[in-house]
Amino acid sequence: MLKISNLKKSFRLPTGERMPILDVPQFNVAAAEQMVIVGRSGCGKSTLLHLISGIGTPDSGTIAINGLDITRLSEEGRDRFRAEVMGYVFQTFNLLQGFTALENVILGMSFSRGKVDRERARDLLRRVGLDHRLNAYPRTMSVGEQQRVAVARALANRPKLLLADEPTANVDPSNQQSIVDLIRETCQEEGISLVMVTHAMEVAEQFQRIEPLEKLNMAVQANKAHA
Incomplete structure (x- = not known):
């Protein structure tokens, strides 16, 4: 499903020097596999997901999803591919404030070529415990409720690959497990x-495959040596 080779990303410092953020020689995820990447805040986890999703572009390397190297696509092509093949649970939700919870999930469906399925949208919101909040606007919802809408939206199009960026970071402990269970089930x-x-080990330990980003990412080791 996902095959990364020689992936590199750096950012330019105010001094003009380039700081390497990611250097991932090899990383693969099989079809239907569930895995978690762990690491401290600021180590490049979100950057890696941005590159896999095509939101960002690497300095070099390949990111093949279902056999297609998305680094060769245009920005428009990556946007279309992401809408049709991937789901993304953003850490900051990215909900549209002028639309209800149900409308946010339905709009997520409309970006792909698939049919808008209002009943699936309702069912996903019910499964995350928001059957009584279908017509609520994000500004009237708690942080935890907004995160649950974001999860439902990411699953709406039946993606082949789901990326989840710290999906429990902004959810109270009583709802953390329900979010993880919904995503995995x-x-x-x-x-x-x-x-x-995630940086939450209580979440990571539920997965059979756990990959510390510091082991995948040669840039972390290089930066430590440089320091």
């Missing part, structure tokens, strides 16, 4: 590959 039922990043 839906991925299992529908054969979706899952790549989740």
